[in-house]
Amino acid sequence: MEFVEPIRDRKKIESMKKILQGNDRDYLLFVLGINTAYRISDLLELKYKDVIDEKKKVLSHVKLKESKTDKNNKVAITKGVAKAITNFVEKNYKANLEDYLFIGKKNPNKPIRRETAWRIISTAAEEVGLKNIGTHTLRKTFAYHQYKAGTDIAILMDMLNHSSETITLKYIGITQDEKDRAVRALDL
Known part of the structure; x- marks a missing residue:
């Protein structure tokens, strides 16, 4: 599996949103992905009952049991x-809360496959000039921007179900250059 990066540039995020707005399903997948700590495998299993009454x-919240960790989130x-x-929901809901949110055209009773989600995300990313982007980019983008907004690393670790700060920092792509800039900016 290839290593993917978070989308660090907010303008690129907005550009991707504009590209994806033409398809409500794809747009919602992207927006949910970059605003939660969920893995793509969990996002694809979401049903209407997970987001509406x-x-x-x-x-107010999405609640689910993560497939990888078996923890409630x-x-x-x-x-x-x-x-x-x-x-x-206005355009797609058919009055069954048990229906999956992200269904495909071929099988309306099952969610789209991970490969389809990858194609959606990577195609939009390519259009805005991003490389090393995949479905896991959504989760990493959420974590990266939470960290940059000042979310405590311990809270972020908990959100991501990571076991150490080192893992979380590496995961979100905090590079040596960023560490160097932080130290140089302080210059006491």
Whole structure:
């Protein structure tokens, strides 16, 4: 498996959103992915009941049991994600909360495959000039921007279910250059 990077440039994120806005499913997949700590395998298993109630009201949190760790994970739904869910539900919901969110054309009873998700993300990334991008980029992008926004590394470790700060820093791509800039900026 090839090593993928987070999307560090917010302008590139916005450009990818614009590209993906033409397809509600793909846009929601991207927006949910970059705003949660979920792996693609968990995102693809989401059902309507995980994001809306029986009155089609967006839930405050997504709650799921992660397939890799078997741990329960609860993530708040942001305003931007709620808007994307609302738009998606208005156009796609068929009154069954047990239906998967991210279905394909070939089999409407199953979620799209990981390879399809990869194609969606990598094609949009290529259009904006990004390399080393894949489905795991979504989770890494979330973590990277949480860290840059000042989220404590211990909280981020917990969100990602990592066992050490070193693993988390490496995971989000904090490079030696960034460490050097931080030290030089302090210059006491």
